[in-house]
Amino acid sequence: MIVEVLVFLVTTLLAYFLYLYKWVHHYFDKRGVKYLPGVPVFGNMLSSQLQKCHMVDDFDKVYRAFPNERYVGYIEGTTPIIMIRDPELTKAITVKDFDHFVNHKEFISEEIEPLFGGSLVMMKGERWHDMRTTLSPAFTGSKMRKMLPFMTEISSNIVRHLKDRINEDIDVEDLIRRYTNDVIASAAFGLQVDSVKDKDNKFYKMGQHLFKFNAWQRFLFFFTGVFPNLSKKLGVNIFPAKTTDFFNNLVRSTMEHREKNNIERPDMIQLLMEASKGALKAENDASDNFAPTDDTFKPKTVQRQWTQTELSGQVFIFFVAGYESSATALVMCVHELALNPDVQEKLYQEVRQFKEERGELTYDNISTLKYLDCVLNETQRKWAAALIMDRVCTKPYELPPPREGGKPVQLNKGDIVYNLVNSLQMDPQYHPDPTRFYPERFSDENKHNIKPFTYMPFGMGPRNCIGSRFALMELKVLIFTLVLNFKIVKTAKTSDPIELRPHAFSIQPKNGSWVKLEPRT
Incomplete structure (x- = not known):
């Protein structure tokens, strides 16, 4: 009985992570945003999590893969991130349209760590x-x-x-x-x-x-x-x-x-x-x-x-x-x-x-x-x-096309952007x-x-x-x-x-x- 329960739990977890793996790639595909395919659970951050390189190298690998894009997709674990490559767009997000991007991503919640959070x-x-x-x-x-x-x-x-x-x-x-x-x-x-x-x-x-x-x-x-x-x-x-x-x-x-x-x-x-x-x-x-x-x-x-x-x-x-x-x-x-x-x-x-x-x-x-x-x-x-200036979208915002001939990308409340x-x-x-x-x-x-x-x-x-x-x-x-x-x-x-x-x-x-x-x- 215990073995059957464990097999069920492991199978359910694997199915869940496979679903997330497919979903996060689909998130970028349907928006026309280029990205490097990630690894289940780890996304694009496997190397740094295994301490084979620094986190900045994981960012840079994705940044350099698409030199003609204004922004690209980055997969942080199971979370899709819009990675900004264009200085003018960084200016818009951090200054001009700041009211759409007031908050940082919650790395550590206040409930878990009251002082830091x-x-x-x-x-x-x-x-x-x-x-x-x-x-x-x-x-x-x-x-x-x-x-x-x-x-x-x-x-x-x-x-x-x-x-x-x-x-x-x-x-x-x-x-x-x-x-x-x-x-x-x-x-x-x-x-x-x-x-x-x-x-x-x-x-x-x-x-x-x-x-x-x-x-x-x-x-x-x-x-x-x-x-x-x-x-x-x-x-x-x-x-x-x-x-x-x-x-x-x-x-x-x-x-x-x-x-x-x-x-x-x-x-x-x-x-x-x-x-x-x-x-x-x-x-x-x-x-x-x-x-x-x-x-x-x-x-x-x-x-x-x-x-x-x-x-x-x-x-x-x-x-x-x-x-x-x-x-x-x-x-x-x-x-x-x-x-x-x-x-x-x-x-x-x-x-x-x-x-x-x-x-x-x-x-x-x-x-x-x-x-x-x-x-x-x-x-x-x-x-x-x-490393990054992370921002969370606090109200709907339209990004300009990632490249000439592309389509604008709609960001919704809760979407995350990384300004490198x-x-x-x-x-x-x-x-x-x-x-x-x-x-x-x-x-x-x-x-x-x-x-x-x-x-x-x-x-x-x-x-x-x-x-x-x-x-x-x-x-x-x-x-x-x-x-x-x-x-x-x-x-x-x-x-x-x-x-x-x-x-x-x-x-x-x-x-x-x-x-x-x-x-x-």
């Missing part, structure tokens, strides 16, 4: 709009200016540590994540952490738990994507409960302590406390020419009241983005500087001259480092952490010789050659990265300090060229990132 990234509709309006004043230049001293202090800690490790092989990934960890601990949570000295501090270890997915967590992530409703019923948790509880309790206890003792500190928790009371106001800063964000949201007459969990979710996603995304850019930048000594020398001459003429970094003078901007822009072009970032930024049609690390393409003389919406490391439109100012400041401070004090040297362990480690999201060198440091004289 309830963050600004995952919020939908009016709730997202209200939270974005609430948080926008926290990311203005005037607020970021107060956070730069935290970063300079932590980068100085890094330099002091590295001066004792001259001519050793340096694990760049470990070093950089300790920097971004300490910056977030200070700028978001008000904690004084020195992770290069206290290597096993609790804050750092909890961050590691979030990003080092084991095989079981990877399976659960895939499972929740393919079976979202079943995952909710089963109460599937992807992140360890002790980790999310740690961040939730830390935010709550810090807020309670500051409220009780009337303590103020210029960090993210303080800004959220002010926001929850409606006391956080936008400040005009005409002199701010740092990283523009689309903060055009007008607060409502009656502001929404946020729960403790909702506020904790915003600090949590700030940690996730500030820790991992910033670390990605910094690791790749240091690695590229080791591989491109001519670029590094030009950057050193700029930072040396800056130091002689201007002295210390400040929020107001950091933007004058033009070549540093170019280097970081080129790093984020070649190794964008963003990495593939466009590595397309020779828009960025000649794309594998070359060439910061000069972003110089004042050349940047006009970059076609709009082919460089989007922080996203575009109203759902762009709200923390772009903070992120760029975090990157600039450390690269400035490292290059000023050390020559970054390629070693036998330095991968050349860089290949990506198979991973679901993070951009990381396949064999790690290793360099040696020589002191500047």
